[in-house]
Amino acid sequence: MGQVVSRWWWGGDPDAASPVSGLTLRQVYHVQSTWRPVAADAGKYGMELFLRLFRADPETKTFFKAVRDLDEDKIRGSYQFKAHTINFMSAISLAVDNLGQPEVVVAMMEKLGQSHGNRKISTKYFHETRDVLVDMLKNDFKLTIEQMKAWEIFITFIYKHIFDKL
């Protein structure tokens, strides 16, 4: 009886992994619910994420013409760069929001792979971006081990399809 209610509540077996994303319904819930507070202040956290990325690897800054010669204070004030950080956060939000139809996320990520491949952005920089994001979720947002596991699977999923077209 408990299992029937649980399946009804989740809309399926909460612990069965999607063959496309690798995420269970429970993990989709973790990713979506933990992303909400980050997305609610996308401008702030997007900017913070990129500033941390630039500190971790200054080479990443060179891809951004608008800010590559600016210091942190000036970068914070750049509307052009703010627009980029919000674009970045929106792309993550679109992927997160559409995990119920992961084939659509695959198509979105392939497009990102193409656009970033044209800019010669290698997997190395994506891995550095992942590390900064994971660190932010873990230390600033205090995600649990189970929630972090869901994020690990989510990032592996989206990166696979970005890298396919990079």
Ligand code: HEM
């Ligand atoms: C999960 C990781 C990433 C996501 C979701 C993402 C998302 C986006 C989006 C949505 C755009 C605008 C649309 C487009 O051109 O496709 C963009 C542009 C761009 N991205 Fe990324 N990006 C990621 C990683 C990176 C990394 C690692 C770098 C370099 C270190 C990078 C550099 C750029 C540059 C240079 C642009 C153009 C900026 C501009 O025209 O102002 N991105 N990115």
